[in-house]
Amino acid sequence: MTLVKRNPDSSFPSLFDNFFSRDWMDWNSLNYSNTNTTLPAVNVREDDHEFTIEVAAPGMKRNDFNISLDNNQLTISSEIKREDESKNGKYSRKEFSYQSFQRSFRLPVDLIDGDKIAAKYDEGILSIHLPKKEEAKPKPSRMISIK
Template identity: 60%
Template sequence: MTLAKLSNNWFPSFPSLVDRFFDGELMDWNSSNYSSTNSTLPAVNVKENENEFLIDVAAPGLKKEDFSVNYDNGRLTISSEKKNEKEEKDGEKVTRREFSYQSFQRSFTVAQNIVDAEKIEAHYDNGILHISLPKRDEVKPKPTKQIEIK
């Protein structure tokens, strides 16, 4: 038995979804990493509680030295740059050389005068960059004051 592609004679200039799938256009998702630049923006979770903003950036495969975290005038910027160069030699002749360059930048704006910039902390653990932006004492919710009735 031989498998053969069926062509759509009515609209020859429009390839069918099946044709594009088997041609590799739709099957090659993993090798392109969902973009033509072989990089993606990492997923980010942002949480807020009464004391701080918490930001988790999923960036496995990186080291803490690969990150740069800056806070300026209510704007938090997280960036990373990683370069890899692998070369295999056979004597003096280069047989294969591979380059890899990955970078990203994410920025978040927080309303002015909310974050205590001196207390911002970041740490990288198990592929996740954790950033804590503590709120200034003046903007934290105050506990309810019980007023005595006389």
């Protein structure tokens, strides 16, 4: 069973309304982790002016991420290799780790202004702001005069 939220007051389809019913989120080929680790959690929010995708990625740095937009597909990826080695007399310790992930979202062509997408990383949260095109923003109601 597919749950689909509909907003009868809006004449434009909502990316958030169709979050689970659209094919823009393909778990088989677009979202994966090379290291069989958990993919970062993602929140998708919508207001009148933009969509915001928030990726929970504590302990990472701003330069650890790659974000690309190609043919209306937004891809967030990261690849981190870390090594730590210490030697103390007879003992030595070497630890290394490797993490990578990729999450992709197919964006609706008619809603998002791809030239104005912006991202920031703050306190473990990567926020990607996807501004709506002017024609997709809700218009205030107005009175129509009768002639």
